[in-house]
Amino acid sequence: MTGKRPLPHEGPQAHRRDLRIFKGVEAWVFDLDNTLYPHESDLFPQINEQISRYVQKILNLPPDEAMAHQKELYHEFGTTLRGLMTNHAIDPDDYLRFVHDIDYSTLKPDPDLAAAIEALPGRKFIFTNGDRPHAERTAAALGIADHFEDIFDIVSADLVPKPNKVTYERFLAHTGVAPARAAMFEDLAKNLSVPHALGMCTTLILPTGTRDVFQETWDMEGEPYPHVDFVTDELTGFLKAVLGAIS
Structure with a gap:
C-alpha cells in the first residue's frame, strides 16, 4: 500500500489499477439487487422477508426456524430457490x-445514475439472480430501464444462480458478450470470481460508508479478493470517474 489516501470513488486496489482499463470495455454488466440501488434501501430486506414467509408457508415452520432454514439453503445452494427446488420440489x-411481491414505491428515480449509465459506451445488461419482472419494476422505479439492452434473469439461467460457472457461460452465449471486453458490477465478491477468471474487469459495490473499513480489512488480510479489480461504495460517482478516465 502507498501512503496516498484514495479518492472517494476508489477502493483498495484502485490506487494501483488505472481506471483507463475501462477504455476497452464494450459491454457493461450490472447485478441488480444492492448494486443498482443502494444497500440501505429497504427493497432487498422486503424480499428477504418474503423468502422467509414463503419457507414458513411451504414447510409449515415457525418464523425463527424458517429463517434459519432459509440461510442454510442459501449457503448450500447459492439461492434459497435452488435449495427449495432441490430439497422440497417447489414450483x-x-x-x-x-x-x-413487494413495495417498490420507496425507490426513487436516480437521474444521476441514469445519466452515467446512458453515457457508458457500448452495450449494457442487467444480470440478476432475481426474475425479469422484478428487474423491470426496479429499473423502472430508478428511471434507468431504457438504458439497458436486455435483462438476463434466473429463468434465462435455467434457474441455476450465480456464482455457478455455467450461468455466466449461458449469459455470454445468450448475449454474445466477449468477456475480455466486458466489465461486471456486483455487490457479492463471490459472484465476481468467475467473471474475473473469464477476463472481465470486476467492480465490487459496497454499502455506503463502508469502503474504508473494507480497505482496512483488505490490508490486514493481504488482499483476500484478488478477483476484485475495483471497489466502490458509490456506484454513480465511480461510473462518472470511469467516464472521465476513458473520454
Whole structure:
C-alpha cells in the first residue's frame, strides 16, 4: 500500500489499477439487487422477508426456524430457490411471484445514475439472480430501464444462480458478450470470481460508508479478493470517474 489516501470513488486496489482499463470495455454488466440501488434501501430486506414467509408457508415452520432454514439453503445452494427446488420440489414460478411481491414505491428515480449509465459506451445488461419482472419494476422505479439492452434473469439461467460457472457461460452465449471486453458490477465478491477468471474487469459495490473499513480489512488480510479489480461504495460517482478516465 502507498501512503496516498484514495479518492472517494476508489477502493483498495484502485490506487494501483488505472481506471483507463475501462477504455476497452464494450459491454457493461450490472447485478441488480444492492448494486443498482443502494444497500440501505429497504427493497432487498422486503424480499428477504418474503423468502422467509414463503419457507414458513411451504414447510409449515415457525418464523425463527424458517429463517434459519432459509440461510442454510442459501449457503448450500447459492439461492434459497435452488435449495427449495432441490430439497422440497417447489414450483419456481410460484416462489418468484411470491418473494417479489413487494413495495417498490420507496425507490426513487436516480437521474444521476441514469445519466452515467446512458453515457457508458457500448452495450449494457442487467444480470440478476432475481426474475425479469422484478428487474423491470426496479429499473423502472430508478428511471434507468431504457438504458439497458436486455435483462438476463434466473429463468434465462435455467434457474441455476450465480456464482455457478455455467450461468455466466449461458449469459455470454445468450448475449454474445466477449468477456475480455466486458466489465461486471456486483455487490457479492463471490459472484465476481468467475467473471474475473473469464477476463472481465470486476467492480465490487459496497454499502455506503463502508469502503474504508473494507480497505482496512483488505490490508490486514493481504488482499483476500484478488478477483476484485475495483471497489466502490458509490456506484454513480465511480461510473462518472470511469467516464472521465476513458473520454
